[in-house]
Amino acid sequence: MSTPGERVLIKGNEAICRGAVDAGCQCFFGYPITPQNDIPEYMSKVMPNLGRVFVQAESEVAAANMLLGAAACGIRAMTSSSSPGISLKQEAISYMGGTELPAVIVNISRGGPGLGDIGPSQGDYYQAVKGGGHGDYRQFVLAPGTVQEAYDLIGKAFDLAFAYRNPVMLLGDAIIGQMMEPVTLGSNKETESNSPDLGWNLTGKGQRDPRLLKSLHLTDGALAGHNLRLRDKYASMEKDVLFENFLVDDAELIVVAFGSIGRIAKSTIRKMRASGKKVGLHRPITLFPFPSRELDRLAASGKRFLTIEHNLGQMVEDVRLAIRKHADSDFYGHLPGNLPTPEDFEQPILAALGVRS
Amino acid sequence: MKNGKEAFTLPGVLADVPTHYCPGCQHGVAQRLVAECLDELALAEKAICIGSIGCSVFIYNYLLVDCVEAPHGRAPAVATGVKRARPDTAVFTYQGDGDLASIGMAETMHCANRGERVTIIFVNNTVYGMTGGQMAPTTMVGQRTTTCPGGRCADNEGQPIKMTEIIASLGGTAYAARVAVDSVKHVRAAKKAVRRAFEAPLNNLGLGFVEILATCPTNWKMTPVQANERIAAELIPYFPLGTFKDMAGVDSNEETEVAE
Numbered sequence: 281m282s283t284p285g286e287r288v289l290i291k292g293n294e295a296i297c298r299g300a301v302d303a304g305c306q307c308f309f310g311y312p313i314t315p316q317n318d319i320p321e322y323m324s325k326v327m328p329n330l331g332r333v334f335v336q337a338e339s340e341v342a343a344a345n346m347l348l349g350a351a352a353c354g355i356r357a358m359t360s361s362s363s364p365g366i367s368l369k370q371e372a373i374s375y376m377g378g379t380e381l382p383a384v385i386v387n388i389s390r391g392g393p394g395l396g397d398i399g400p401s402q403g404d405y406y407q408a409v410k411g412g413g414h415g416d417y418r419q420f421v422l423a424p425g426t427v428q429e430a431y432d433l434i435g436k437a438f439d440l441a442f443a444y445r446n447p448v449m450l451l452g453d454a455i456i457g458q459m460m461e462p463v464t465l466g467s468n469k470e471t472e473s474n475s476p477d478l479g480w481n482l483t484g485k486g487q488r489d490p491r492l493l494k495s496l497h498l499t500d501g502a503l504a505g506h507n508l509r510l511r512d513k514y515a516s517m518e519k520d521v522l523f524e525n526f527l528v529d530d531a532e533l534i535v536v537a538f539g540s541i542g543r544i545a546k547s548t549i550r551k552m553r554a555s556g557k558k559v560g561l562h563r564p565i566t567l568f569p570f571p572s573r574e575l576d577r578l579a580a581s582g583k584r585f586l587t588i589e590h591n592l593g594q595m596v597e598d599v600r601l602a603i604r605k606h607a608d609s610d611f612y613g614h615l616p617g618n619l620p621t622p623e624d625f626e627q628p629i630l631a632a633l634g635v636r637s
Numbered sequence: 638m639k640n641g642k643e644a645f646t647l648p649g650v651l652a653d654v655p656t657h658y659c660p661g662c663q664h665g666v667a668q669r670l671v672a673e674c675l676d677e678l679a680l681a682e683k684a685i686c687i688g689s690i691g692c693s694v695f696i697y698n699y700l701l702v703d704c705v706e707a708p709h710g711r712a713p714a715v716a717t718g719v720k721r722a723r724p725d726t727a728v729f730t731y732q733g734d735g736d737l738a739s740i741g742m743a744e745t746m747h748c749a750n751r752g753e754r755v756t757i758i759f760v761n762n763t764v765y766g767m768t769g770g771q772m773a774p775t776t777m778v779g780q781r782t783t784t785c786p787g788g789r790c791a792d793n794e795g796q797p798i799k800m801t802e803i804i805a806s807l808g809g810t811a812y813a814a815r816v817a818v819d820s821v822k823h824v825r826a827a828k829k830a831v832r833r834a835f836e837a838p839l840n841n842l843g844l845g846f847v848e849i850l851a852t853c854p855t856n857w858k859m860t861p862v863q864a865n866e867r868i869a870a871e872l873i874p875y876f877p878l879g880t881f882k883d884m885a886g887v888d889s890n891e892e893t894e895v896a897e
Contacts, residue, residue: 307722333721337714338747345711345744349718352705357722372825375708482703482719484683484726494688494695494706 281330284466292430292456293318295463296386299434300358300436301326301487304428304470305384307333309346311365312399316388319360328579338366340474340594342384344372351381352493354481355475356438360386363404366411373412375448377510382441384421386450388457391616399452401616402541408451409567416507420448420512420569421634425524425543427461430528433565435468440520442471445480451567453541454588455619462551514569522565523574527553531560533633535625536599536609537588538564545588547622552629559629569596572602579603586610586632650681652699653733654826655789661756661861663851664692666818667760668699670849671731674832675702678839680727684736685719687712689741690765695865696731702788710741713748716755717729727839729756732850735765738798745804750847754838759800762853763872770856774798777871782856797875799846812836813882817850819868823878840882850876868894 282302290298297319300308307576308327310320312611327334333350337343343359350357361369366387366562376383387408391401408421420440430452437448477483497503526536526546537545542563549559559561562578564571579585579602587609588598596611603609612628614620658664675681680689684702688694690709697704707715708783712730720728737745737759746779764782765771771784779788789797804808805813812834816827834845850872852864857866864869 286837288755309718333719333753335721337717338743341711342714342717342744342747345714346718346721347717348707348711348721350722351718352715353685353722354721355716355722372711373707375706379706480707482726483723485686485701485703486682490701490703492704492706494697494704496694496706611675619826 282465286465286522291428295321295427295431299431302468303435303438306355307350309359311340313362313365316362340368344369351383354478370413376447377417382446383447384437389453402590403582423451423539518567521569523571524563526561526613528560531556533584534560536562548625575602579606648676650675659855661854663818670831684727687716687730689736691733693733713744731758734773734775735763749810749844750807752843756834759848764856804846809886813846814880815848818867858896
């Protein structure tokens with residue numbers, strides 16, 4: 281456990297672990313895959329010493345289903361993986377969505393499709409945000425842009441998971457996972473969600489009526505009712521939307537970028553501002569719910585947009601949907617397989633500004 | 638009631654509702670045995686049942702205990718998560734042959750190998766019941782199903798898998814037995830085996846596993862009587878009954894060591 285205010289230099293993967301431990305994560309179920317191996321390695325060392333649970337499962341599939349079991353007990357639990365491993369976890373994530381179980385899933389994503397490579401990429405946006413598993417469900421998706429945020433957001437992830445009884449995904453990438461930065465610890469706190477009886481969770485029935493947690497709804501109209509209720513729940517998540525606006529007020533062009541790319545784009549914008557270019561940044565922190573309302577507001581004030589992603593264009597669809605009444609968005613996709621620098625984004629931004637190089 | 642003595646009562650943990658099972662199906666018998674053991678071991682208050690896929694999924698409508706539903710084959714992984722999260726509970730899965738021996742083979746074996754303190758009730762009727770009678774990993778060679786209409790062919794589809802022998806070979810298994818519910822004698826032995834499969838994890842010895850050979854008259858296209866006869870004539874010779882492992886080492890449970 282961290283001391284409040286403790287300042288350390290750590291990797292993003294370790295920040296996620298320390299954030300989860302501080303937030304009261306009682307069970308971790310993992311399986312090795314690069315570039316997130318630091319997470320199960322750290323948890324295997326720390327969790328048993330705290331009297332908590334670490335299990336290296338036989339597969340990503342099993343790890344996600346162990347998570348389902350622990351979540352059904354109302355216990356703060358987590359799993360982590362990287363892109364191909366997340367694909368294997370999707371079955372259980374859909375079940376946890378349907379069963380309304382609070383669980384935290386970390387994706388330190390890598391290049392794809394298929395085995396792809398182990399370098400950074402944002403190619404899992406669709407899978408994370410649109411629902412990579414079957415059926416009509418949504419999950420909170422939190423995308424940290426710094427190692428500090430990785431620590432802070434994993435605590436937020438547990439709070440949101442229990443507030444909405446819903447899976448929450450922390451979507452990082454190999455940059456966030458492997459980068460070291462100074463982080464202030466201790467702000468994540470365990471809440472009452474690890475208490476024995478939350479009114480819905482499995483504890484063994486004792487003297488009360490038995491509880492059943494399931495996603496099967498066979499009687500006429502039952503599933504439709506369930507889906508409508510879930511829809512309303514997903515809509516209510518809007519109130520917890522998170523984003524960062526950086527120098528947007530006087531900007532002619534707003535760059536929209538998330539996660540580590542948002543952070544790199546911020547450096548580009550800072551540099552271009554010094555040479556008088558009126559550029560700002562909008563960085564969605566929750567990718568679901570998406571900050572559509574804020575983007576619409578920015579678009580209504582006459583801004584132009586450039587979406588930058590570390591993929592061939594996925595979030596740009598949500599940006600265009602959000603600003604469609606007022607504007608369109610250009611797109612620049614930095615190809616996976618190498619790490620972009622702030623300079624890499626200068627030409628695309630100049631082009632979107634209509635400046636000839 | 639005969640002579641003022643009640644011989645047959647509803648176990649307290651068994652819901653007083655009609656089941657959805659087909660006539661002659663032995664899920665009802667198997668679930669009653671589970672219910673009786675939960676009652677006798679006074680586990681209803683701390684039991685957590687992991688529902689699976691297929692006909693067995695509806696066990697949660699018939700047992701008055703806390704339940705969670707697992708994806709196809711993953712019940713042993715879900716059970717692992719539940720038991721690790723709440724070590725003070727009595728956790729059990731109730732799975733069919735497609736669930737446990739096909740898609741869930743890895744989860745089943747690793748759960749046993751880790752010695753999870755859970756009970757696995759495995760109902761083997763050699764066919765996928767709910768989906769309409771397709772081939773299972775335990776389908777007998779020559780048995781016709783909707784996906785082996787010419788009869789299971791060992792060269793093409795392999796041999797029926799003997800799960801209890803596999804599970805008994807794993808280090809974390811404390812108890813593994815195969816029983817049948819085709820006769821009164823076998824049902825009595827089955828009850829003892831189910832009870833011991835619950836006791837093994839409760840006594841912190843490891844995983845408890847019991848395979849129950851049961852009928853599926855609908856998909857076997859037999860009468861219930863013919864289906865029972867098939868268990869004795871065809872299934873038991875290939876899937877021998879008995880206790881394959883018992884770490885407690887007491888009460889060798891002769892009644893499960895059925896000599897045919």
